[in-house]
Amino acid sequence: MKKLLLAVLLFGFASLFSQPSAYASPILSQDILLNNNGTIQSIGFVSVNVADSFDWGAPTYASDSWLELELFGFQFMQSFGDTFEALFDINNLVAGFEFLQFDVLDPVTGFAFQGFFDTDFGFGFLDVFSAPDESLIAFFDTVFLGNTSVAVPVPATFGLMLLALFGLALRRRA
Numbered sequence: 001m002k003k004l005l006l007a008v009l010l011f012g013f014a015s016l017f018s019q020p021s022a023y024a025s026p027i028l029s030q031d032i033l034l035n036n037n038g039t040i041q042s043i044g045f046v047s048v049n050v051a052d053s054f055d056w057g058a059p060t061y062a063s064d065s066w067l068e069l070e071l072f073g074f075q076f077m078q079s080f081g082d083t084f085e086a087l088f089d090i091n092n093l094v095a096g097f098e099f100l101q102f103d104v105l106d107p108v109t110g111f112a113f114q115g116f117f118d119t120d121f122g123f124g125f126l127d128v129f130s131a132p133d134e135s136l137i138a139f140f141d142t143v144f145l146g147n148t149s150v151a152v153p154v155p156a157t158f159g160l161m162l163l164a165l166f167g168l169a170l171r172r173r174a
Helices: 002-017 154-173
Strands: 027-036 039-049 054-057 060-063 068-071 083-089 097-106 111-118 123-130 135-140 143-151
Touching: 027 097, 039 083, 039 097, 039 143, 068 097, 097 143, 111 143
Parallel strands: none
Antiparallel strands: 027 039, 027 143, 039 068, 054 060, 060 083, 083 097, 097 111, 111 123, 123 135, 123 143
């Protein structure tokens, strides 16, 4: 039993203080919502890896790439012609994006989406175009950013769980 507890303790410390094979950094995600005649509905979300951002002017950081972007059920992979910019406060990730702008194309359907959100001014819109003939399909001016979530890195969480199990085992033994 002592060998098992010692092994759990050593593994817990190793997972806490060793460099993981993939850098675990916070993931900032935020819903994109539409106010449809008083009914709020989610039309998508955007996620950004905080480690891929750069200093825009302290404490604001910027990201020019997304981890996940989904609109109306379409999931986008970043390609050459896409533009994206997200600004956020590195000291207050829970506040979400201060500014978000994107122009993306779904090559399968030929739909292009342009979005602009500025939380300082409380303004946002989303355009949907048909890419081949550049005709406007839809314009939404009651679009805004909603719930924010910040993911907890898995390697540190796993190490803390192992250390907690070790502490419970020691307490039970005493």
